[in-house]
Amino acid sequence: MKFTAKVTVTNKLGLHLRAAAELVKVANKFKCSITIKSGIQMVNVKSLMGLMTLAASKGCKLEIITEGEDSKEAVEAIQKIFINRFNEKE
């Protein structure tokens, strides 16, 4: 099964190191493949360094793509992190 969701980076600092680490932590709980697409660039969400190459600042529009057995739960979990602004205040 394949799921996609569009998200926007809404926290002030953008997708910084700690925020990315949070994403990686959650992504690694799932078996399915999880990728983020930004323009033509595709990165694996289970890889911290890969996420850093996105250099996604506030306002950046990204697309989450999950594929595999628990892909539905995964796409929801990842989307939730973006909506919660990586648990940051601003």
Add this chain to the structure above:
Amino acid sequence: MKKLSVENFFQEAKIRLKLTPLTSESDMTQRYIVGVDINRMGMALTGWFKWFPFERVQILGKTERDYLYTLSSLQREKILKKIMSYSIPCIIFTHKMKPHPGLLRQAKEKKIPVFLTTIPTTKFVSEISTFLEEKFAPESTTHGTLLDVYGVGVLILGDSGIGKSECALDLVERGHRLVADDMVYIKRLSSQLLMGSCSEILKHHMEIRGLGIINIESLFGSGAVRDKKRVELVVQLEEWNNRREYDRLGLTQKYYNILDVSLPFLVIPVRPGRNLAVIIEVAAMNHRLIKLGYFTAQEFSDRVNKLLQNESMQKSKHRTKSHVLKAPV
């Protein structure tokens, strides 16, 4: 489709191609180069506009420049006006020859960038083609680690957490060089050449579980890293699967396809106690041996075959001898 703004082209190529702008730099921002092809403008200058490849970089050498001077001013104005009505990315004059003032004026009116280079035409055509080929080369990013092991570019693939980075660290510690960890940019520079490099942001940083982020260059020195390396061998690490058959002989070469280039491919099962760094080192050395013409597995197989043949020959000789001995009785 990929496109390169003339502004970026100028910034990146001005030293290599010895370019000087003859028009305002602000004209460059709106113009784009869309392909690797270039055009010598000769035919258009004579008034033949069928198949005029206006979307390419236009190059004018000595011949074209002198030809313009032979035209009457009325003719020249007319032809130039027609040429400038096309959306040309940029015009380049070679051989350090200033263009006709009429051409420069019309180009300025239409905001078409004009450059001057000191390089002679034929040399310039080959230089700019090489530059554009590199810029427009097909590229992709791969989740893996690229190292230079004994001069062989080894791309290590495998799922997250299999130990690619740890293996890379082991190899760096043994004196090999890291090109990129986690994200490898791969560009196809020619039909058989894949060049791997690292993203500018990540440059020689690695993430090791339990340690966090480390910088290989500052830890191990500049000798432990390199910026790019040709990818020559692909090694896939995977969890040891008892049901899967692993290659025991190495007689048949497997291939992995990246950007339509086939590279020798090995699958190496991971199990505690298996020293991956050593296995990859040997894989690299073996790859070099094969390139030098020694195919160990094949040679070994031939040796066994020869031995078997000798044995069977001796047996049959023995058999015929005993037969001969028996015969007279």
